[in-house]
Amino acid sequence: MKNLSQVVFALLLALVATIWIGCGDDMTGGEDTPNDQFDRGTMLAHWADGFIIPGYRSYLESIDSLQEKADRFVLNPSLSRLNDLRNNYRFSYNAWQEVSMFEIGKAEELLLRNNTNIYPTNTVEILDNISSGSYNLALPSTNDQQGFPAIEYLIYGLADTDQQIVDQFINDPNYNTYLTDLTSRMTSLAREVYNDWTNGYRETFINDDGSSASSSVNRMVNDYLFYYERFFRSGKIGIPAGYFSGSPLSNLVEARYTQPLPINKSLYTNAYTSVKNFFKGESKYIGNGPSLESYLDYIKDLTDGADISEAISSAMINVETVSSDLDNDLAKQVLVDNNKMLATYDALQIITVLLKVDMLSALNISVDYVDADGD
């Protein structure tokens, strides 16, 4: 009798100890899993090789060339060189839309997005920086004095006519310095991120294919959602449409100075396409591969659950229909007929719900890595 309860007590202690040790937050391993499972590692590899790395490569190439154009322009400012610079800026800004959502790893560490595309840009501070010649773009407080919006202000917004803009650069060399400081900071940050991916981070990213809250899939999906809600849905559409303020704020559109050929609609469209392609795993570089969509389909079959990817696909078609009506200049759209902006926001919001509620729930991904006990 005595022995038996001691055995039970010892068994209890041993089991508690085993599970306590075995249940760290990072549960990896599981080598004897059957082959018919969805392979998160392959999906991560497709994300890295089909979207993130080639996306950063083409973004980096485009801003390397932007830096060249800027260097050439300041060497001898002219209308034609300004034009070259502007064309490249437009191209680069579009390339940025493809990678803005991948704020993970080095990009997260460097806060690449905050250093690249915070708008509205702070024109007062920019002019102050230029005239004083003293500024430190590495400070977080200067996020709204650099990146694309700051460059845009310098090459589009400084004066009413193009010639006046060129003259500014001719007359005051401080403008030249500021412009090239901006472009060289952008290229060096982007290069750091790209090099990190190609020098080992790709493998770290792919190998962290577990199910813990800090695994690559969970973090990437959270980052993707954060981007979608905050920078895409709200930043590009909701905020200028006055969704959070009550009155339309046309001056808060992205790329507000780029005239007479506005690009903010195309930036929106490009960002939308990137969001969509990522969800569907359709890479323009290496073709189709495993994705959130196919993962959802796999889980649907496993659990006899609802067809979430179908719901998302039709919500996307709806977005495309609604936003095809938008003017090429979203600022003008806000002023002329803001209802179309609000309708676009509503259409985007349907996808938010499906991604944030249905997809996260189906894929067992917790929002913002909330770690608290459940019951």
Added chain:
Amino acid sequence: MTIHSYLNTNTKAASLAAFRILFGALMLVSLIRFAVLGWIEKLYIAPEFFFKYTGFSWVQPIGNWTYLIFIFCGLSSIGIVLGYKYRVSIVAFFLSFTYIELMDKTTYLNHYYFISVMAFLMIWLPMHHYYSIDAYQRKELRAQYVPRWTVDAIKLLLGIVYFYAGLAKINYDWLINALPLKIWLPGSYDLPLIGGWLEQSWVAYAFSWGGMIYDLTIPFLLLWKPSRKLAFILVVIFHLFTRALFPIGMFPYIMIICTIIFFDAKVHERIIDFIARLIKISRTIFDNNLVITSKNSNQNFVKGIVLVFFLFQLLIPFRHMLYPDNLYWTEEGYRFSWRVMLMEKAGTASFKIVDGATGKRFYVDNRDFLTSFQEKQMATQPDMILEYAHYLRDHFANQGHQNIEIYVESYVALNGALSKPFIDPAVDLTKEYDTWKHKGWILEY
């Protein structure tokens, strides 16, 4: 056996002493773990708004002083372990622990409620007459025997927790669709050894039915001597499984340790002997062959309290029957009912602030007011949605907004079904109040 003779049956006081020591120690470990994980700061200091229980809105975190509440609670659990000024310690523990739980509804967990309830019961039980500092110091307190019902009361509470958790599992989604386990189990596909099985549908069914049968039968298997050892092994395996599969913190360990109360007093004496060897204080001085004594009027008062307590515990979980519609959808009568890990529910809610006079409107960014954890919990629970709406009304009224109307656009996905509108978006929430009546502004499931 008549009720009268049952109430006059005695058992070893060592059972209560062992339970007191183990319970207190686990509470101390739980509180330390909570602090070490940084959750005091994260859950009770960082947020600027806290969700309240009806009638307890005065229970507030007190900034950095909140740490003192936890220290106080930790000290009182040490008092419980030692049996030092036991009544004061257990009352202090009950009050401080319950205060912590009342500070923010967001963190409600059945297992926290269980601890409050168990601590309340322990206030009335003679837990400190054996192997305690109190009884060590005051000879007249020492007793080797206590009324049997005092030990059975603990077993009854544990039995209620299990049995009601089992009853709650008898529902269509759990048994026929194996939901939500079918959704949750694949999430642990990378567990060692068993991970590969968790995507199999039959495993989800086996776990669902097994869990239901386990919860309903385990109190009886523990009570019946021939099956007790097997039952305890099942308790250990069951709870360690849940620990491995779900993020449920200390709960499995607390339940495993608490069920030791079902064993014979001999086992409890052996646990005390084990501790006695460690601290070199023998329990023999407490073995005085006496039964605890107290005035009859006191005894009857305590029995009355415990009786009312159990009636309350037996009835409260059924209050959901007074409400229409799907319990999981409305969550009216969901809490305090041992509904553990029963549903996969997720949602989102965006609040629209309208000036009723001008029609001017804007939406709220919830992140300005709530932590992501609070936002997540709020979005699926109607009473929290309403409370937050009222908070927003006060906030914007203070900013000088007028004629404020608040509407919510919310979607909730339940057990793998596609998300659906949750709250009636046409209802101005500033005009609604949280009562015990059915909330008509929750859309039908």
